[in-house]
Every structure is written in C-alpha cells, then in structure tokens.
Amino acid sequence: MSLGVFVVLALFILGSALGVILARNPVRSAMCLVMTLFFLAVLYLFLDAHMVGTLQVIVYTGAIMVLFLFVIMLLNLQTDPEESSATTTLSAAGGLCALFVGLLMYLVGNVENVPEPARDGFGSIQSVAEALFLRLMLPFEITSVLMLVAIIGAVVLAKRKIQ
Amino acid sequence: MWIEIGIAAIKSLVVLLMVLQLAGALGWVERKGSALIQDRIGANRAGIPLFGTNITLQGLINTLMADPLKMLTKEDVVPHGVDRLLHTLAPLVTLFPALVTFAIIPFGDVLVVGDREINLQVARLDVGILYALAMVSLGVYGVVLGGWASNNRWSLLGGIRGSAQMISYEVAMGLAVVSMILLYGTVDLQTMAHEQGHLIGGWLPGWGILYQPLAFVIFLTAGIAESKRVPFDLPESESELVSGFFTEYSGSKHMMFFMTDFIEVIIVAGLGATLFFGGWQVPWLYRDGFHLPGGTLIELPNLVVALLQVASFTIKVLVLCWFQIMVRWTLPRFRYDQLMNLGWKGMLPLALANVVVTAIAVLLVQDA
Numbered sequence: 001m002s003l004g005v006f007v008v009l010a011l012f013i014l015g016s017a018l019g020v021i022l023a024r025n026p027v028r029s030a031m032c033l034v035m036t037l038f039f040l041a042v043l044y045l046f047l048d049a050h051m052v053g054t055l056q057v058i059v060y061t062g063a064i065m066v067l068f069l070f071v072i073m074l075l076n077l078q079t080d081p082e083e084s085s086a087t088t089t090l091s092a093a094g095g096l097c098a099l100f101v102g103l104l105m106y107l108v109g110n111v112e113n114v115p116e117p118a119r120d121g122f123g124s125i126q127s128v129a130e131a132l133f134l135r136l137m138l139p140f141e142i143t144s145v146l147m148l149v150a151i152i153g154a155v156v157l158a159k160r161k162i163q
Numbered sequence: 164m165w166i167e168i169g170i171a172a173i174k175s176l177v178v179l180l181m182v183l184q185l186a187g188a189l190g191w192v193e194r195k196g197s198a199l200i201q202d203r204i205g206a207n208r209a210g211i212p213l214f215g216t217n218i219t220l221q222g223l224i225n226t227l228m229a230d231p232l233k234m235l236t237k238e239d240v241v242p243h244g245v246d247r248l249l250h251t252l253a254p255l256v257t258l259f260p261a262l263v264t265f266a267i268i269p270f271g272d273v274l275v276v277g278d279r280e281i282n283l284q285v286a287r288l289d290v291g292i293l294y295a296l297a298m299v300s301l302g303v304y305g306v307v308l309g310g311w312a313s314n315n316r317w318s319l320l321g322g323i324r325g326s327a328q329m330i331s332y333e334v335a336m337g338l339a340v341v342s343m344i345l346l347y348g349t350v351d352l353q354t355m356a357h358e359q360g361h362l363i364g365g366w367l368p369g370w371g372i373l374y375q376p377l378a379f380v381i382f383l384t385a386g387i388a389e390s391k392r393v394p395f396d397l398p399e400s401e402s403e404l405v406s407g408f409f410t411e412y413s414g415s416k417h418m419m420f421f422m423t424d425f426i427e428v429i430i431v432a433g434l435g436a437t438l439f440f441g442g443w444q445v446p447w448l449y450r451d452g453f454h455l456p457g458g459t460l461i462e463l464p465n466l467v468v469a470l471l472q473v474a475s476f477t478i479k480v481l482v483l484c485w486f487q488i489m490v491r492w493t494l495p496r497f498r499y500d501q502l503m504n505l506g507w508k509g510m511l512p513l514a515l516a517n518v519v520v521t522a523i524a525v526l527l528v529q530d531a
Contacts, residue, residue, distance in 0.1 A: 027311055031249070034304065054290040054297050062300025063330060069307050070326045073319060124289050125350060 005046055012039045026072045034065045049123035166279075174285045175266070182265050185484075186425035191226040193425075193488050200492045234421075237414035242314065245411065249312035254412065254419035257305025260298040261426040267294050268433040269353045271443045271472040272450065275465045283443070283469065284353055291350030295434060296337055299389060302427070303329040306391070306398055306408050309420070313411035321407025324499065325398030329389055331506040336385035338514035339378040342521040343438045346374055356442030360449065366456035368446045372439040375521070379439045381514050386431035387487060388506070390424060394494040397502055432483035440479050443472035 016039060019032030037060045044053030132140050191206075198205025206222035209229040218224065241250060271283030288294050303326055310322015347355045361369045372379050388395040399407035409420045436442060447453050448471060452463035463471075497505070 025246070027246075027249070027308075031304075031308070050288070050290050051293075054293045057297040058293065058300050062297060062303070063333070066300075066303050066307065066326050066330055069304075069311075070323065070330075073307070073311055073323055073326075125291075125293075 006043075009039055009043050009046070013043065026078075027069065030065060030068050030072055033068070034061055037061045037065065047123070048118055051123055051125050051128045170281060171285070174281075174283075178265055178270070178285050179262065182262065182426060182429055183422075185429055185480075186422050187227055187231070189425040189428060189484055189488070190230070190421075191223055192485065193491075194226055195222055196485070196488050197492045200489070231418065234418040235415050239414040239416060240411075242411050244314040246312040246314070249308050250411070251416070253305050253309035253312060254409075254416045254423075255305075256308060257302060257423045258419045258426075260301040261423045261430065264295050264298040264430050265433060267291065267352055268430075268437055269356050269442055270476045271469050272357075273465075274469045282353065283473065287351070287353060289351070291352055292340055292344070292355075292434075292438075293350055295430075296333070296340065299336070299430075300329075300333055302389070302423075305420075305423070309412065310398075310408035313408075315411050317404040317406075318408050318410050321398045321400065321404050321410070324400075325391065325408055328391070328395065328397060328502060328506075331503065332385040332388035332395075332510075335381055335506060335510040335514045336389065338511070338518055339382040339385065340438070342375055342378045342514070342518045343371060345518065345521045345525050346371065348525075352437050352442070356437055356444060359441040360444050362447075362456075368441060368444065370439065370441040370444070375439065375517070377513065377517050378521075379435070381510055381517070382438065383431070383435060383483075383487075384510065386435065387490060388502075390427035390431060390487075392424065392428070392487070393491045394497050395502060396496060397499055400496065428484055428487050429480065431487065432480045435483050436476060436479035440483075442479075443476040445471050445475045448472070 013036055016032045016035035020029050020036065023029040023032055037056065041053045041056040041061065044050075044056060195205045197203075206225040207219055209222075209225040210217040210219035211224060212218075241247065266285040267288055269282075269284035274281045274283055306325035306329070307322045310318045310320070310325065313319075343355070344350055347358045349355060349358075355371075359368070359370050363369045363373070367373070391398050396407075398404075399409075401407070404410070409417060412420060447455055448463075448468060450465070450468060451460075452468065453459075453461040455461070
C-alpha cells in the first residue's frame, strides 16, 4: 500500500472517529462510527485482507451498527444538552493519550523481528478457511461454543420475568 | 495499461447505464403490468401532441419522460426541524450500494477482441458474492437515516421497521447463498456460472435451481423482503404510515428512493439468475458453438456466442423482474408480527436445514 493512500485513509478514519466523540447527537455519533468501520474495511482491502475487509462491512457496518442505530431510535435518545466540564474531560483524555503514546513508543522501540511481507494469496478466502478449519479447528470450535453460551445467556436474561 | 482501464471504464458505464435504463423501464412495466393484472388500462394520457394526435406510446412517454421531468423540476421541500445533513444524505446512501452491487454479476463469458479476452463482468473480486451481501447490508442505512432525519413519527416508525426487517431477512438470504457456495465450491460468480454449464444425463442443463429449489424460494423471498416491496413493504406501508421512511421527501430525492426500489429488483433478479438459472448460460452453447445432445456441433464465431450469452442473461433477468412485479401486485401485505415470524421461525430454520443437508450431500458426493 502506498503511503499516499494510507495517509488519506488514516485521515478519513481519524476524522470520522473524532466525529463519534465530538457529535452531540447520538445518531450522528453512530453514523460516524459506521464511517470509521467502513474506512477501516477499505484499509483492510488495501492490505490484501479482502476477506476480512468484506466481513468487516457485512458484520460491523451492515449488522452490528444497524442494531446500535435501532436501539438509539427506539429509545429516542435526544441531543445531549449538557456541557460537560471541559477541564475534567480534557485532562482525562490527555492523560490517556499520553499513556497510549508512551506504550506505542515503547513497543516501536522494542521491535525485535520485523515480520516478512505477506505471501501470495494472503487474506484470500482459501487461506483464511485453511487457517480456520485446518490449523485452528479447536480454537475456532471453542470460540463458537463461547458465542453460543453468550447468546443463550442473553436470551435467558431477556426472558426473565421482572419481579 | 491504459487499454485495461479503458475497457474497465466502458464495462462499468455500460452496466450502470443498462441498470438505470432497466430501472426506468421497470417503472413502465409495473404501471402497465399492474393495470393488466387489475383489469385496468393504466397510464395512457401523458403524451406528445403532434399533428393533432397524442403520441403516448402505450404510456411510455408518461413513465420515461413526463414522470422524471416532473420529479426533477419539482420543488425540493425540506420540512422544518429535520436534520438537514442526514436528510440529504439518506437518498444517496440508499442509491449508492444498490448501484454498485451489479459490478460483480457476470453478464457473459468472454469476448475475444484481437488477441485480448475480455471477461464480461465489471469486477472479478476474490470475495465474490460476499461483496454483494456486504453492499446489500449497507442499503439499510438509507432507510434508517431517512426515517430518523425526517423528524416525523411516521417516518421514524418506517425506519425502525425497515432496519429490523432488512436485518432479519439478510440472515435467511445469506444462508440461501451459503448453500449455493457449498454446491459450487466457490464464491466467485463467474465460476458459478461456468459450473452450471454441465449437462445432467447428457441433455438437461445443470442449473442451480434443479439442485437447490428450496434455496431459490428462500433467496427470492428474502430478496423481495430486502427490496421492501409488497408483501414486505411494512417500512412504507402507505395505509398506516403515509409513505413510511420517505414521507418527507419530494422531487429528485423522492425519485432516488423510487429508483432504488427498481434497482434492487434488478439486483435480486441478476443474482437469482446467476445463482440458480445458469447466469449467461444458453443450453448446450459453449465457447465454440452449440453442442446439441445428439452429438451435432454447430460452430459459431465468438462474437455471436457472446451476444447470445448476454441476451440469455438479459432474458433471465427480465423474467425474474416480471415475476417479482407479479408477486407485488398479487399478494396482500403481511402484518408486522407475521413478517417477523416468517423470517425468524419459518425461513431461518429452513435455510439452516438446507445448508446442513447440502453440506452432507456435497461430502457424500465427494467421497463417492
């Protein structure tokens, strides 16, 4: 991926991510998150991970975020009228950002072996399927059982009669 | 390199214009077709007055010239209190995914020009049909945004209904597609169309619907639900919600929602033709000509073969479009709980069972 493409995409992703936290209106916030996830998918496509990029659009952009919007509209959330205290927010955000940047610098400084560039066919449906269903069969099955447990748990909790 | 870009641009342009033209033409088919079904005459007034006569061309002038002109020149009313940005964005967000989906649907095999073989498909992606599912899943945003940004209770209800309905039926549609992926062993639509060129017993074209009739019924039902047409037009539901999620739209924005409706019909028809009816396959026609069941070979030049294939694909799409329009004018609208019950309790288990049975059958055939 060329640097120019990356910079443009990164600007789009950062801009829409900022929109998520800066928008006062919950629906606009959610739409900005949709855009962030969509541009991330485009980033994956440029990194040769076609399968992951497409699944990102199907699952996150196309399904999970629709449910977010659905809940926001169903609860009829209104624009947040309250000005939150700027100093508290800014200092908390600044502290967290400093921590994150520090960790990142530490990580970049300690990279020992740079991984090789992706092989041909990397990220294709065949290679993802091979990894999932041949090499990583057991973790894959365990993850699916874990998700099933979570789904059943959610249904049980939702069905419980309110005392 | 420039030639490749030029070819790609021409293919995209041709497909885009064909889809848009067909969407317009379907508007006419729907009007005249509904009139036929309901024993009326249909659009027959608007015309071009010439030499004392009124040229209406069976209502074509009405649908293809009068209506678009009216829509485009109408005032764009934006009601008070709407979220202007999202209100304007909604029709664009609806139209865009619908228009780009056709890029992966193959409309022919290959066209040989000089020593160059042109694949008659706008984009051959290695994620194949997953791309179509991804784009279809984006279509819901226009409905949700249109419903929410209009600041109107009816619109909001329509938007909420639309989002729940489209998410529910996407699942069944995806599973119907999964059984076809299992059958063909690929996600690439061009390869799927090639696979359907084999013959059963030496004479019967092995189209997908012969192997997967249940998947076809589920796919078409879910497809009609995704395009939000009767009997699944709960998000629009004009007898209770005025016009649902696009109540507060007028002029060209309204026309965009209107066009999307027909474009989605064409996409469902295109995908259905490719998955279940052999795509561009003409029975017994291969790259060098007709191989008739008796063993006779009628040789044909490549250009004729390609044209026959494109014609075959077009006819299949038109037939499936007409079928969807017939369904729309035949069935009454579902109630909302019936819609949800059908989606989750009827089609989802059926589609899941179909996937399991298909997987077992494919395994058994592979082992045999």
